[in-house]
Amino acid sequence: MSWLIDPFADFVFMQRALLGCLTISLGATPVGVFLLLRRMSLTGDAMAHAILPGAAVGYLVAGLNLGAMTIGGVAAGLIVAVLTGAVARFTALREDASLAAFYLISLALGVLLVSLKGSNVDLMHVLFGTVLALDDAALTLLCLITTFTLVALALAFRPLVLECADPRFLASVSRWSGPVHFLFLGLVVLNLVAGFQALGTLMAVGIMILPAAAARFWANSIGGMLAVAATVAAVSSVAGLLASYHAGLPSGPAIILAAGTIYLLSLSFGPSGSLAARYWPRAHLEA
Amino acid sequence: MALRIRDLTLGYDRHPAVHHLDLDLAPGSLTAVVGPNGAGKSTLLKGLTGELAPLEGRIDRxxxxxxxxxxxxxxxRSxxxxxxxxxxxxxxxxVGAxxxxSGKDAARVDEALAAVGLTGFDQRPISALSGGQVQRVMFARLLLQDAELILLDEPFTALDTKTAADLLAVVQRWHGEGRTVLAVLHDIEAVRRHFPETLLLAREKVAHGATDTVLTAENLFRARQMSEAFDDTANVCVRPATRGAA
Known part of the structure; x- marks a missing residue:
């Protein structure tokens, strides 16, 4: 058992990494579950790319400074989210096409900015994160974002569920449809920014979507999915950090691959809608 | 009047789907909307909910x-x-957002499920329901909405006779409670039997009033003459507003 406990007991950087990853697991996975349920799984990925130019501007202005890069990332993400939503609601273009257009523009801008100043090492840092070097400021930011996310989701839970299950009905009985959509996109952006401190912009989407996708094979209710997804993310975090410590692997990809493994197992053997459920169905009932 | 429509034109890309419509619905009336495909029936309902903005005219709800x-x-449904x-x-x-x-609200939900014949279904996921059961669920939700004006767009299409009869009973319950109901239907015989008033629509109003006076062979023939296609070379409509006429 010591290989399980010792890395976290002996090294502060491992404790910080664990705290950071568990915090992200709590905040990002419910966002991922709703992304999945709204058939917006790839939106998370597109948004992660859209954040890049903001982080790059922050980096150009202030160097490798957490605050500046965070503000820049959030700003860029929100601008793309608002433009996308506005174009989808007020023109003939649908949300997916509108998002694709803006995130590609944003991504190109980001790559251009990063290449203006800065070495490849910096780019690697932004792209792949540094979970083993989370400082106090970064951990505080992660905790703040997760707390805000959970409170916001709790408050907007009912309209959000309605917006997923029957958007036309929500629009017919209330004015929540627009606000809850933008609030949700805002939470996506915030959690991606939180995730990119630790896992990098590319990997941050993984901790959002993979646990949610795995949870679909275990639970038939939203509450159940949220609980399973958070658990999957937490377990993946621990497993990934241990693999990273013992085998000297980069931690971000190790965590996401751990989540990916759980996803593949769920897809194969989960009780609800999995391959096993399809090809080896349980005995059926009388009525 | 529960609903007062004056000179209403609704459409898509400037082409009218509902053209210069005047319509008054009395409170508590039960009205069927009948007409060929493309007559503007669904468009009219979308206009009434505010989902579609009028190209011209006024709707007073x-x-x-x-x-x-x-x-x-x-x-x-997944x-x-x-x-x-x-x-x-x-x-x-x-309850809002x-x-x-409350317990009372939960009892209302049970009562609505019972009214549409779905007692005991409350824990069932909606993905496990048949098409007819989904329509029963939609009616149960409508029951809880407790609305004064209820708009139904082809509510009985693709339902078996038992389900259609059960849901028709719900519509008649609303009528009995004094609610105003406007339902788009295609089953002319069912309209004659169960709907006291009818609006026959073919982009323009063909007739509106007591069902037996509206659903005459002559009116139905006129409705069928309507051309469905948009005319891309049509001129801008300059018909003067028919103010005051009903």
Whole structure:
């Protein structure tokens, strides 16, 4: 058992990494579950790319400074989210096409900015994160974002569920449809920014979507999915950090691959809608 | 009047789907909307809910609350939600985004499920329901919405006779409670039997009034003459508004 406990007991950087990853697991996975349920799984990925130019501007202005890069990332993400939503609601273009257009523009801008100043090492840092070097400021930011996310989701839970299950009905009985959509996109952006401190912009989407996708094979209710997804993310975090410590692997990809493994197992053997459920169905009932 | 429509034109890309319509609905009236495909029936309902903005004319809705059952609902039937929770959405006007669903509200949900013949289904996921059961669920939600004006777009299409009869009984219950109901229907015989008033629509109003005076062979023939196609070379319509006429 010591290989399980010792890395976290002996090294502060491992404790910080664990705290950071568990915090992200709590905040990002419910966002991922709703992304999945709204058939917006790839939106998370597109948004992660859209954040890049903001982080790059922050980096150009202030160097490798957490605050500046965070503000820049959030700003860029929100601008793309608002433009996308506005174009989808007020023109003939649908949300997916509108998002694709803006995130590609944003991504190109980001790559251009990063290449203006800065070495490849910096780019690697932004792209792949540094979970083993989370400082106090970064951990505080992660905790703040997760707390805000959970409170916001709790408050907007009912309209959000309605917006997923029957958007036309929500629009017919209330004015929540627009606000809850933008609030949700805002939470996506915030959690991606939180995730990119630790896992990098590319990997941050993984901790959002993979646990949610795995949870679909275990639970038939939203509450159940949220609980399973958070658990999957937490377990993946621990497993990934241990693999990273013992085998000297980069931690971000190790965590996401751990989540990916759980996803593949769920897809194969989960009780609800999995391959096993399809090809080896349980005995059926009388009525 | 529960609903007063004057010179209403609704359409898509400047082409009218509902053209210069005047219509008054008395409170508590039960009206069928009948007409060929492309006559503007669904478009009219979308205009009444505010989903579609009028190209011209006015709609005065003199009711506090409106409930609408679209023809093609956007319900995500794979969404992991139980029937009871789904139907409880109809309580939105009581509980809003933050209010608590009380024991009394839960009893209302049970009562609505019983009224549509779905007692015992409250824990069932909506993904496990048949098409007819989904329509029963939609009616249960409409019941909870407690609306004064209820708009139904082809509510009985693709239902078996038993389900259609059960849901028709719900519509008649609303009529008995003094609610105003406007339903788009294709079954002319059912309209004759169960709907006291009819609006025969073929882009323009062909006739409106007591069902037996509206559904004459001559009126139905006129409705069928309507050309469905948009004319891309049509001129701008300059017909003067028919103010005051009903």
């Amino acid at each position: 003199r009711v506090a609350r409106l409930a609408y059952l679209p023809q093609l609902s956007e319900v995500d 969404f992991p939600i139980a029937v009871g929770a789904f139907v409880a959405m109809g309580l939105w006007h009581r 933050f209010g608590r669903v």
